[in-house]
Amino acid sequence: MKRFLGSIAILVAAATLPLAAQETDLPQPEKPPEEQCRPDIGCVTNLPLPRYVSLKGSEGNARRGPGLTHRVDWVFTRAGMPLKITAEYENWRRVEDFEGAGGWVHYSLLSGVRTVMVTLDMAEFHDDPDDGSPVIAQAEVGVIGRVQECLPEWCRITLDGARGWVRKAAIWGVKPDETID
Known part of the structure; x- marks a missing residue:
């Protein structure tokens, strides 16, 4: 009889626990x-x-x-x-x-x-990553090219088979400090 009453006391105690203590076992709503x-x-x-x-x-x-x-x-x-x-x-x-x-x-x-989009009208593509090197192509805003490699300030891009270096400031699709080998 004492064992039975002890079991009832445990059940009553569990039923009267604060709601917050019982909620820990419930599934929580998923976060966005x-x-x-x-x-x-x-x-x-x-x-x-x-x-x-x-x-x-x-x-x-x-x-x-x-x-x-x-x-x-x-x-x-x-x-x-x-x-x-x-x-x-x-x-x-x-x-x-x-x-x-x-x-x-x-x-x-x-x-x-990896591709980039030209964001500067008539962006100049150079033979080397240097403003003094020969310009081998120009591209209008919206032209998409494939990234070959990137240095801190320049990226080598392929546009319709032609390859050239363009300043990162003239393109979108790479981080400013990103380098790609």
Whole structure:
């Protein structure tokens, strides 16, 4: 009988615990994707954020949230367009273009191939990373090129088969202090 009464006392004590003590066993609501990871490291890939990638195909939907149920806010329509990844959630990456437009894109639409977009009208491409070297080409705003390498102030870019060095100030798609071999 004493054993039975002891069990009842334990049950009564558990039932009268403060609500806060009982809530620790309940599942907590999931935080929004932006709050789950460190701001400088992607929680899915462990790669640095922000980082640059490019659009793999000729079209990619940017959605309001990470999932197919979210509405499409923006459609990227240029293959190779450089994009900046600012967040990760499962198979989704939050990206933005050089104007800041974007949204959540499925990772399969992105490529690790580094590209840049010319942001200075008639940007000069030099033979060497030196303003005094011969200009071998000029490019209009919006031209996309593939990154070959980058020094602290210059990047070697391929544009339609031609290669040249351009100042980082004339392009978007690399960090100002980034070097690429």
